[in-house]
Amino acid sequence: MKLQQLKYLLAIVDNGLNITAAAERMYTSQPGVSKQLKLLEEELGMLLFTRKGKSLGSITPAGHQVIERARIIMREADNIRSLASDYFQEEEGSLSIATTHTQARYVLPGIVSEFRKRFPKVGLNLHQGTSEQIADMIAANDIDFAIATGSTDLFTDLMLVPSYRWDRSIVVPKDHELTNLDRKITLGDLAKYPLVTYVFSFGGQSSLKRAFADEGLEPDVVFTARDADVIKTYVRMGLGVGIVASMAADCADKKDLQVIDAEGLFPRSTTWIGYRKNAVLRRYMVDFIHLFASHLTSRQLDDIRRASSQDDIDGLIQTSDLPVRGGCDEGMTEAV
Amino acid sequence: MKLQQLKYLLAIVDNGLNITAAAERMYTSQPGVSKQLKLLEEELGMLLFTRKGKSLGSITPAGHQVIERARIIMREADNIRSLASDYFQEEEGSLSIATTHTQARYVLPGIVSEFRKRFPKVGLNLHQGTSEQIADMIAANDIDFAIATGSTDLFTDLMLVPSYRWDRSIVVPKDHELTNLDRKITLGDLAKYPLVTYVFSFGGQSSLKRAFADEGLEPDVVFTARDADVIKTYVRMGLGVGIVASMAADCADKKDLQVIDAEGLFPRSTTWIGYRKNAVLRRYMVDFIHLFASHLTSRQLDDIRRASSQDDIDGLIQTSDLPVRGGCDEGMTEAV
DNA sequence: CGCGTTTACGTCGTTCGTAACGATA
């Protein structure tokens, strides 16, 4: 059994049991991969895949078990390499992050620019997607960090570090009648207007919809998007009243939009940053977490680095200690 | 990085940083091992060992981390091989068991003979030792099962399957005055005589001594051994009253010794069988556990096989369900 | 006949063992 053989095995699995594709991904010849698979099967004395004629049909039950173990082996081999790189020179490497639009657009820019300043030699890859797409990217490997809000169910394979909390803001055109309210805005006020907001299911099972339902109200949502910029665009067009993450209501918007803090109207959301269980975090990765979850002390980060289960992390971080991030640059300066 | 290199690395560590010894253990040449270590260090760009002149001095801090990961890799590689052997032919392999004298002498013979009948091609290795020695054997690898009583603290790396419980028996010469007692024997009775029993600390912090202390008594222990046969020998010589595990008071002894059941006098002990966490159990290994812990259903065994933490196992087995093993063959027939 | 896998074979790099050398206590 060779590490190479296990690597090829996983490449075949991760490329839909297509040896040719696997070979291309591994930058090697197709017969080589085919042969190594054959040798591995021979040494183990068992078939890892069923054959349909000459093609691979499916993974055998025993094959699944072997693959599972092979993944552990490759993960630990990667970890050894990480340890070594980290030990030798901590400032080089790469960092792949999968995240949602709100984070990528409103929160990460400040953090990324600071990170690049500190680690100019670390190659940064940002991938934007929905929570589900992020989960897929994780499964397909090659992602070091996932950053998202709520929806922890999709990410049971990750260690999730709660990083900050945020409220929502109401966004209306400058001349909107809601701006003339001489009292705090209520859900009842909002329910009178057509609403423009995130796709429901964002951050769990529609905490937004439930907030209305809890008061016996049914909101009139006329438009949903995954993207605060799109929402604001339609608000500008007068399509309705926008509800966005407070971070997304930035200063630039104040020119033609009125932003009303909706703190207390909806439950607070918690954004976390997650990494694979059992992954060795390189120093610059820990530093990135520190930039993102600025409330953590170095001591806490050390403990997190050593944590082996989500419970360990949950025990380290009190949700109530998390900073609350607002809009219009306040949050950003806080992070830097 | 090659599996072979990691294997050599661990061999060096496990042989006291002596490359020559490691090479012998691996049935290969010493320069080969030396070179592979060098290549590994070169590839990782770090020293795994400090050098004292030409000899290896100690493991570097980073080296410890690498070794830890390497152990996981080798363990999973072994697991893959186990899976394969098991899949192909379940009836061949080997089984190494480390256990205490009482188990090896009085409990295992029946089980082993049954096991050999079922799996004649599985090579059996039994190693006898104290709990501490068993723990050492585990650490040095090459042991599949540990069987012992109490002292779970020494075996936190193992999954422990509680297997049966047992009481102690009093052993006296045929003509001893304790045999003429017309009531149930008490600790107070025992305290009047010189005692011969196991080394204190057997099975935890001397549950035996504590049983006396709880009644305000101080036993007069004149001789301690690790070995019921030795104890019985001294009882025969009239040195004192023997207290042994009930399993150790077998029928053959009844010729010249009187055995008095001491159930209730001392707390019950629980004997367990343990295997390494994350180890794949081959089918014959599961069958061995079944022979040893005969109360388990196939369903429970399946769950145990899949368990990933000690808590999972503890949740599956109620201590009160464990059979109580007595002496004089009753227990043995029950197990077969 | 295209797609994908396996077989065949020549080349090249790696591992291994023996032997000799170097360093340390």
Place this chain on the structure above:
DNA sequence: TATCGTTACGAACGACGTAAACGCG
């Protein structure tokens, strides 16, 4: 000088890539 690790070198092995054959849809 005994012990242990490294260097040197030739032989055997194994991995890889190209080319060609094979099976299936």
